[in-house]
Amino acid sequence: MSTLNDTKFNSAVFLLTAIPGQEDIHLWISIPFCLMYVISIVGNSVILFIIKTDPSLHEPMYIFLSMLAVTDLGLSIATIPTILGILWSNSREISFNACLAQLFFIHSLSFIESSVLLSMAFDRFVAIRDPLRYASILTPPRIAKIGLVFVLRGVALIFPLPFLLKRFQYCRANVLSHSYCLHQDVMKIACSDITVNSIYGLFIIISTVGLDSLLILLSYVMILKTALSIASHAERVRALNTCVSHLCAVLLFYTPMIGLSVIHRFGKGSSPLPQIFLGYIYLLVPPLMNPIVYSVNSRLLRARIIRVFVK
Structure with missing residues (x-):
């Protein structure tokens, strides 16, 4: 019987969930989702193009911004196939291996983005605390090493999750809560003991999102x-204004991510709609808003973008 279950499990599929009860208007719902994806991909691609082609933007702040744009592009690309697949063709099925691959990329890119936001906070601290040594402290080779460490951390922490999930038997209803795969969502429908996964999932959340946010x-x-120690009021305001974009990016990223994690762990029996909408906000809004926020608040970046499109 166990062998039979394992055989069924290896060829099994999960059913993704879009917005319950709104199946008849999925095509209309797909329009704002498509617009969000197009704006996200175009916006982050433009940011990358401008920073790469303009030598005056080869500064630490903009290099970190390009890292943020890359992770946002990755998150958008990782979720496009399943979300639009449901809305366009009502294709809810996803194979087990494809689900594992998607959750690996979503979680690893999310933790990498958390690390990038931390490095951007450090960048702002150095720029305000020691502006004369700013460029000598955050040199391009040092920034590259920081980025590599953060990528390795995100990948290494998420790498065990697919293998931990593969050892389970899934004999319960195989309907997931979102239109994409998350570790905590897949874990909940297993009929095996999920204690190890639950503890490890909590550990990686605390050691990444928890530590980074702190x-x-x-x-x-x-x-x-x-x-506040700066004597000139104008200089003080100018220094704090350079942090506005980063603060917006931090709030856009951490608020829905922490909220979604809390709902998955402690929101049993609650309505699925808040969880579904928060899941969409978590993955769709930061890649959409980050290039807009930085373009609006950075006069130098805004001028370069206008110059490109005016030409």
């Missing part, structure tokens, strides 16, 4: 302390 908070405490 260090970002400490960075801003130090930034505020440094800014």
Whole structure:
């Protein structure tokens, strides 16, 4: 019987969920989703193109911004096939291996983005605390090493998850809560003991999102302390204004991510709609808004973008 279950499991599929009860208007719902994806991909691609082609933007802040744009592009590309597949063709099925691959990329890219936001907070702290040594502290080789460490951390922490999920038997209803795969969502429908996965999932959340958000908070405490010590009011305001875009990016990323994690762990029996909408906000809004926020708040970047499109 166990062998039979394993055989069925290896060829099994999961059923993804879009917006329950709205199947008749999926085609109309797909229009804003398509617009969000197009704006996200075009916006982040333009940011990357401008930073790469303009030598005056080869500064630490903009290099970190390009890293953020790459992770946002990755998150958009990782979720496009299943979300639009449901809305366009009502194709809810996803194979087990494809589901594991998708959750690997979604989680690893999310943790890499968390690391990038932490590095951007450190960038702002150095720029305000020690502006004369800013370029000598955050050199391109050092930034590349920071980026490599963060990528390795994200990949290494998520790498065990597919193997941990593969050892389970899935004899319950195979309907997932979202139109894409997440570890905590797949884990919940297993009929095996999920204690190890639950503990490890909590560990990686605390060691990445928890630690990064705490260090970002400490960075801003130090930034505020440094800014308040500046004698000139105008200089103080100018220094704090350079942090506005990053603060928006932090709130856009961490708020829905932490909320979704809390709902998955402690929201049993609650309505699925808040969980579904928060899941869409978590993956769709940051890649959409980050290039807009930075383009609006960075006069130099905005001028370069206008120049490209005017030409």
